[in-house]
Amino acid sequence: MDMQRQDDIVDLLVIGGGINGTGIARDAAGRGLSVVLVEKNDLASGTSSKSSKLIHGGLRYLEYAEFRLVREALIEREVLLRAAPHLVSPLRIVLPHHKGLRPKWMLRFGLFLYDHLGGRKLLPGTTVANLRTGDGKDVLKPEFKTGFVFSDCRVDDARLVVANALDAQERGAEILTRTKCTALKAQSDHWLVTLTNHPGRKTRTIKAKCVINASGIRVDEMVEIALGRQHEDHLRLIKGSHIVTKRLYEGRHLYMFQNPDGRIIFAIPYEQNYTLIGTTDAPYALSDGPIEISQAETDYLLSAASEYFQTPVRADDIVWSYAGVRPLYDNKKQSASAVTRDYVFDLMDTETPPILSIFGGKITTYRELSEHAMAKLRAHFPDMPKRWTAKATLPGGDIDNADFDGFVTQQAKTYPWLPAPTLLRLTRSYGTRLNLVIGDAKSLDDMGQQFGGGLSAREAHYLRTYEWAKSADDILWRRTKCGLHMSKDERATFTSWFKASA
Ligand SMILES: Cc1cc2nc3c(=O)[nH]c(=O)nc-3n(C[C@H](O)[C@H](O)[C@H](O)COP(=O)(O)OP(=O)(O)OC[C@H]3O[C@@H](n4cnc5c(N)ncnc54)[C@H](O)[C@@H]3O)c2cc1C
Numbered sequence: 001m002d003m004q005r006q007d008d009i010v011d012l013l014v015i016g017g018g019i020n021g022t023g024i025a026r027d028a029a030g031r032g033l034s035v036v037l038v039e040k041n042d043l044a045s046g047t048s049s050k051s052s053k054l055i056h057g058g059l060r061y062l063e064y065a066e067f068r069l070v071r072e073a074l075i076e077r078e079v080l081l082r083a084a085p086h087l088v089s090p091l092r093i094v095l096p097h098h099k100g101l102r103p104k105w106m107l108r109f110g111l112f113l114y115d116h117l118g119g120r121k122l123l124p125g126t127t128v129a130n131l132r133t134g135d136g137k138d139v140l141k142p143e144f145k146t147g148f149v150f151s152d153c154r155v156d157d158a159r160l161v162v163a164n165a166l167d168a169q170e171r172g173a174e175i176l177t178r179t180k181c182t183a184l185k186a187q188s189d190h191w192l193v194t195l196t197n198h199p200g201r202k203t204r205t206i207k208a209k210c211v212i213n214a215s216g217i218r219v220d221e222m223v224e225i226a227l228g229r230q231h232e233d234h235l236r237l238i239k240g241s242h243i244v245t246k247r248l249y250e251g252r253h254l255y256m257f258q259n260p261d262g263r264i265i266f267a268i269p270y271e272q273n274y275t276l277i278g279t280t281d282a283p284y285a286l287s288d289g290p291i292e293i294s295q296a297e298t299d300y301l302l303s304a305a306s307e308y309f310q311t312p313v314r315a316d317d318i319v320w321s322y323a324g325v326r327p328l329y330d331n332k333k334q335s336a337s338a339v340t341r342d343y344v345f346d347l348m349d350t351e352t353p354p355i356l357s358i359f360g361g362k363i364t365t366y367r368e369l370s371e372h373a374m375a376k377l378r379a380h381f382p383d384m385p386k387r388w389t390a391k392a393t394l395p396g397g398d399i400d401n402a403d404f405d406g407f408v409t410q411q412a413k414t415y416p417w418l419p420a421p422t423l424l425r426l427t428r429s430y431g432t433r434l435n436l437v438i439g440d441a442k443s444l445d446d447m448g449q450q451f452g453g454g455l456s457a458r459e460a461h462y463l464r465t466y467e468w469a470k471s472a473d474d475i476l477w478r479r480t481k482c483g484l485h486m487s488k489d490e491r492a493t494f495t496s497w498f499k500a501s502a
Contacts, residue, residue, distance in 0.1 A: 010034040011381065013193050013208035015181045015222060018048035019157070020358050021214035022164035022175075023370040029171035030392070031374065031384045036206060037173055038195055040180035042474045043165055046216045048363065049158035049478050050291075050324025052242065052266055052278050055080050055088055055364045056152040057118060059095075059256075060264055061341060062110050067117070069342040073364045074118020077153050079390055080367065081122060084163060084397040085404045086431030090123055091154045091268075092253045096131060096144040096308065101258045107148050114150060123151035139249045141310050149253070154268070157363050158478040159429055162467050163394040164366075170395065177468045184211060184226040186352035191226075210380055212373065213357040216327045217286065223346070226355050234346065234359050236330035236339050237285065241293035241323040242278030243301050244270060244484070245313060257308045263337055265304045271481050272421065274319065277301050281336035284325045293321045320484055329359035343369050347376050354380050396431025407431070417443050422454040429480060437462045451494040453485030460498060472498040 014025045017039025025037040039045070057074035058066070080088045095111075097104055111126040129147045131140055165175050176195065182203070183194035190207045197204070213222045220233045248267065249255075255267040263281065270276035280297040298315070306312040329344040343361035347354065356376055361369050371387045378384065399407045408427050411434060415423060430437050437459055441447050448457030455475070463469035463479045472495035476483030483491055 008036075009190065009207040009209070010036050011209050012036070012212055013038070013181070013191065013206065013210070014212040014214060016046070016212075016214035016216055016218075017043040017161065017165065017175070017177060018046045018214065018216050019044070019161050019164070019363050019366040020216075020361055020369060021212065022161050022168060023366040024212050024214060024358075024373050025168040025173045025175070026164045026171065027367075027370040027374055027387075027389055029168045029173040030388055031381075033381060033384065035168065035173035036208070037165070037168065037175050038179040038181050039175075039177045040198065042177055042470065042478060043175075043468055044158040044161035044478050047324040047326065048161050048216075050240070050242075050322050051157045051363050052240075052268070053155055053157050053276070053363075054091070054152055054254075054266070054268075055155045057114055058341060058362075058364075059110055059114055059150075060337075062113060064338055064340070066340065066342060069340075069365070070114070071117045072368055073362065074114070074120070076364050076368060077118070077151075078120070078122050080155070080160075080364075081153060082397075082402050083367075083389075083392065084160065084394040084431070085399050085402040086396055086407075086428055087156045087160050087163060087394070088153050089404065091152050092124075092149055093152055093256050094129065094131075094147040094149050094253050095256045095258075096140060097146045097148070098258050099143070101260065104146070111148055111150050120151070123153075126150040136249065136251055138310055140255075140308050144308060152254075154254075155363060156429070160363065160394075162479065163396060165468070166395040166466075175468065178470060181215075181222070184222070184355075186226070189353060191353050191355070210353065210377060211355040213355055217325050219327060219357050219359060221286075223348075223355070223357055226348075226352065234330055234344070234357075236328045236336075237283070238326045238328055238336045238339060239282040239284040239291060239297075239323055240279035240326060241282075241297045241301070242276055242321060243293070243298060243318045244274050244276050244320040244322075245317040246275070246319060247273050248275040248305075248309060248311075248313065248317070255308065257304060259304050259307070265301065267305055267309075271484055274484065277305050277313070283336060291323050291325055293323045297323075327359065343372075345373065345376055349380070396433040398432050419444075419454070425454055425480070426459075436466065449497065451482070451497070452487065452490035453480075453482035455480060455482040455486070455494065457497070457501075460494075464498075 011033040012035045014021045014037040025035050029035045055077050057070045115125045127149045129149050131147045169175050178198040180196050182196045185192040193206050195204045215222045220235050223231050257265050268276040328339045331340045333339050344359045346357040469475050
């Protein structure tokens with residue numbers, strides 16, 4: 001890539017390679033616009049790999065009367081299930097009734113709305129379960145007798161971002177990672193954009209008719225860079241953290257626990273051997289520095305989960321943790337939990353060429369958000385074709401009838417030499433692109449060096465060649481979660497190998 005070119009002019013410059021930036025780049029490229037997306041670090045290295053990994057309507061948001069957001073999110077569950085059946089899968093959620101917290105009638109009413117607001121076709125509706133019978137009868141404390149069981153979906157958040165970037169690229173977008181937008185200067189009918197490439201620190205200037213500011217927690221800052229002056233802040237930054245423990249219970253269902261403070265937390269089966277517990281709501285300021293879980297958040301999650309699990313969850317059970325910051329639109333609510341999770345656009349196109357800033361949003365609603373973003377820009381691109389993503393599959397998602405189990409069975413016949421856990425992980429991660437990863441390998445030996453956690457040299461090579469992986473961590477923690485399954489020594493060996501084989 002030539003980082004010195006001066007005269008490029010593109011329709012859209014997208015700042016930010018999270019779910020919103022890649023979703024918009026894909027949508028725009030699919031409508032024939034010329035698009036450059038820049039991500040200063042790795043794809044999904046911001047909030048979009050730090051979520052609870054749910055494609056969900058957000059039952060809790062009904063309490064804040066966010067009906068439009070919940071309805072849109074409920075509909076998106078099935079749209080995304082069809083678009084990427086390898087990355088998105090159905091999930092049953094068990095919500096135990098807690099005496100003294102929300103009464104049963106309220107849970108029933110909320111779930112009735114949840115079942116009916118979003119035109120559910122594929123996902124099963126709500127049932128009521130006796131938690132004192134069956135295989136799970138000893139998982140929760142004896143006082144939890146009744147559970148409401150309803151549907152949502154789980155997602156591999158970081159891979160959903162990559163799938164959108166791949167699709168955007170296949171439709172003509174240029175995706176530049178480790179490339180920061182460092183200056184924006186308004187000209188009469190376009191933006192002059194300076195891009196700085198890391199680690200070489202080479203700069204490139206491009207012209208863009210329109211800028212999409214999807215820079216997550218940096219959105220306000222980018223607006224000020226574009227305007228060249230101070231501007232009212234719109235963001236409310238709220239940190240959310242998760243702990244990953246050894247597996248706490250059998251079964252593939254998620255537990256949703258209500259807390260006396262009105263919040264809820266999730267316990268989610270994760271990566272076969274683990275349980276993911278989250279999340280928290282803690283105020284965050286950019287001056288706070290590294291985004292990490294605090295001791296108070298760890299204690300909160302351990303104590304909230306131990307209120308429900310028969311066997312208390314202890315600090316020794318924790319094997320990993322991560323934290324992210326929600327770039328929410330500040331609707332001036334006191335409580336962090338009450339700040340809207342809905343998205344808000346700010347289009348500036350009078351003083352300057354168009355710049356559309358994105359505030360808030362969820363992984364769940366990124367596709368709709370992208371459509372709405374393009375609708376906002378229609379006046380500037382009047383000939384742009386209509387929306388198209390609702391029925392399109394994402395790369396790897398073109399699985400017959402979205403039948404993921406059937407797909408795995410078929411792949412097991414094609415690659416009988418792959419160990420079952422590796423086959424399952426690879427089919428989940430790459431879907432129908434699995435053949436690109438495996439190439440002409442005919443045996444496990446052909447996959448090259450094995451680094452632990454099922455990660456092979458061949459897969460790493462694929463990720464470097466096709467999925468913008470530029471450091472070992474990109475592979476260990478975002479393109480895959482193999483890092484979680486490897487020892488410290490195995491991760492170090494892989495890191496040295498990755499650097500040496502560059
Ligand atoms: C704890 C937690 C749990 C959540 N759980 C869920 C959930 O279960 N389901 C759900 O639907 N949503 C969930 N969300 C919300 C969801 O994760 C976010 O709304 C979403 O990831 C935001 O995506 P984004 O693209 O706007 O931001 P980001 O993913 O942060 O992307 C912004 C990108 O911009 C880049 N950038 C910034 N400045 C520049 C620059 N100058 N040049 C180039 N690049 C730049 C950053 O490096 C970053 O990668 C959760 C959020 C949190 C924090």
